Amino acid sequence: MKVLHINASARDDKSQSLRLADVFIDEFRKKRNDIIIDRFDLFHDELPEFGAIASGAKMALFTGTEQTAEQKSVWDNARAVFDRFAEADVYVFNIPLWNNGMPYILKQFIDVVTQPGWAFGFDMEKGYTGLLTNKKAFVVHASGVYRDGIAPNFGSDFSSPYFRDWLNFVGVEDIHEVKFMPTVVNNDIENTYLTAEKETKALISHF
Numbered sequence: 001m002k003v004l005h006i007n008a009s010a011r012d013d014k015s016q017s018l019r020l021a022d023v024f025i026d027e028f029r030k031k032r033n034d035i036i037i038d039r040f041d042l043f044h045d046e047l048p049e050f051g052a053i054a055s056g057a058k059m060a061l062f063t064g065t066e067q068t069a070e071q072k073s074v075w076d077n078a079r080a081v082f083d084r085f086a087e088a089d090v091y092v093f094n095i096p097l098w099n100n101g102m103p104y105i106l107k108q109f110i111d112v113v114t115q116p117g118w119a120f121g122f123d124m125e126k127g128y129t130g131l132l133t134n135k136k137a138f139v140v141h142a143s144g145v146y147r148d149g150i151a152p153n154f155g156s157d158f159s160s161p162y163f164r165d166w167l168n169f170v171g172v173e174d175i176h177e178v179k180f181m182p183t184v185v186n187n188d189i190e191n192t193y194l195t196a197e198k199e200t201k202a203l204i205s206h207f
């Protein structure tokens with residue numbers, strides 16, 4: 001079984017979301033001895049840009065025109081990232097909240113891999129269909145101030161609903177989430193961590 005761990009934190013060994021993703025992976029290893037882990041560190045590993053040439057390549061597909069040689073080459077680079085993504089049976093994502101949304105690097109990853117015919121299909125009558133079926137995802141969200149139920153002056157979380165919606169969009173429906181919140185403005189962070197850790201360990205039963 002192939003597991004792709006996508007680390008969207010820039011904080012390396014200080015990352016709170018990564019700490020929980022690692023707990024999940026340790027538990028998973030204890031449960032199954034056949035898992036192969038591929039870790040994609042979005043802030044360190046090679047991730048192509050998705051700019052003028054790539055969006056031109058995408059629109060050429062939409063409009064049924066031939067891609068230029070330059071567009072084809074950029075498209076092949078995006079395809080390599082998609083293939084690495086599509087190969088996995090299980091996804092582990094750890095995602096910090098940045099300015100009430102997700103870190104830009106994760107959105108870049110989404111924009112690279114979410115392509116017609118790869119991640120989704122489209123039909124004029126039925127609309128979109130996700131193509132990455134029969135996969136499961138474990139997702140950790142961490143935020144420093146925001147927590148569910150906090151007063152509006154303390155921010156919002158557009159990251160976790162967007163991320164869940166995107167997973168559904170590409171066909172991943174079996175999603176299990178843990179929220180480690182808040183990680184900074186918190187007088188009892190150890191207890192908040194222990195609760196999140198307990199939830200993480202309990203969720204392993206779904207995998």
Ligand SMILES: Cc1cc2nc3c(=O)[nH]c(=O)nc-3n(C[C@H](O)[C@H](O)[C@H](O)COP(=O)(O)O)c2cc1C
Binds near residue numbers: 011097142183
């Ligand atoms: C660029 C940046 C933006 C942030 N924006 C928010 C925010 O909008 N709301 C919040 O509650 N915390 C915010 N934080 C705090 C992080 O969400 C918090 O430190 C969390 O633990 C980050 O996850 P990590 O430890 O895995 O990197 C921000 C941190 C950084 C570095």
